[in-house]
Every structure is written in C-alpha cells, then in structure tokens.
Amino acid sequence: MVEAARWAPSSSNLQPWCFLFSYKNDPAFSAIFSAMVSFNQLWVKTAPVIGLALGITHDPKGNPNNSYLYDLGQAVAMLSIQAISEGLYVHQIGGFDRDAVATQLNIPLTCSVVTAFTVGYRGNPEVLHPNLLKLELSPRRRKPLDEFVFDGSFGNKASFL
Numbered sequence: 001m002v003e004a005a006r007w008a009p010s011s012s013n014l015q016p017w018c019f020l021f022s023y024k025n026d027p028a029f030s031a032i033f034s035a036m037v038s039f040n041q042l043w044v045k046t047a048p049v050i051g052l053a054l055g056i057t058h059d060p061k062g063n064p065n066n067s068y069l070y071d072l073g074q075a076v077a078m079l080s081i082q083a084i085s086e087g088l089y090v091h092q093i094g095g096f097d098r099d100a101v102a103t104q105l106n107i108p109l110t111c112s113v114v115t116a117f118t119v120g121y122r123g124n125p126e127v128l129h130p131n132l133l134k135l136e137l138s139p140r141r142r143k144p145l146d147e148f149v150f151d152g153s154f155g156n157k158a159s160f161l
Helices: 002-006 027-034 038-044 068-085 098-104 130-137
Strands: 017-023 049-056 089-093 111-120
Touching: 002 017, 002 068, 017 027, 017 068, 027 049, 027 098, 038 130, 049 068, 068 089, 068 111, 098 111
Parallel strands: none
Antiparallel strands: 017 049, 049 111, 089 111
16 A cells, blocks of 8 residues: 555655554554544544555755645555555545644654545444444445536536536
C-alpha cells in the first residue's frame, strides 16, 4: 500500500505527503480515536489500524506548495486501490479534531493533518451499531455524471455523456 502511494504522481515530484500508522492499543491509536466525532468512534473502535494522511505544506525552499492537497489525495487514492488489491479495506475519515491530533502526536507545523483512515479486513456487518448497519447495507449512490462533467463551459452537460 505505501509503495503504491510512494509512486503517486506529484507536482515537481515533491511527494508532499507523510503517513502515520497507529495500531490497536497504541497510544497514537487512542489519541486519534479520542479526537474523532462519536459517529466515527462507533465503527472505528473495531479497526486494527488507524492512519493519518499528512500533507507537507511547503516546498524544500520554504515556499507554499499550492498542490500538496491534490498530490496527497492522489497518494491516498493509490494507497486505497492497492489495499483493495491485497484484500484490505481503507476507509477515510474527516470527522476528527486535527489540531488535537497534531498536538498529541507532535506533528510538525510543516505538515497539515488532512485525513484519518482505517485499514483492515471487511468484518461481519452484524456487529455494527444499528445506525451503522443500515448505512452499511444500503445501496451506494453517486451523483449523475451530467451534474459534474461539462464541456465548453461550466454547467454545460458534456457532449460525450
């Protein structure tokens, strides 16, 4: 997974990302878990691994890196796709206190805590909280393509759709 992330494309090949992994019963796991909103804690409590995706906000010369979020997103996508190919699941989590995690885990100011994620094997959905079980078993829905794929001008449905 991390090798796939390493090979993700990035602007000027800066690779402006870091990943911090924490394992069940580690202090870092507890720090990240306790910073999560209660909804996420309901199902994260059974995850064996929680990771953090960190973006490096400046280039080596100290200039702001305006593409670090995009580049980090590509690295996380590659990590996630590779995980699936290895029989693992990655679930990204946005509902947590990034500042608290950064402070507790001594994340340097040159890094931005962007997202957390779990890594694990698919479990038995029946052990989930009833609210989560309903979400887990419901059909996945996505926006129709014509709502976000345009050509010629913004809002103009793409002709190839």
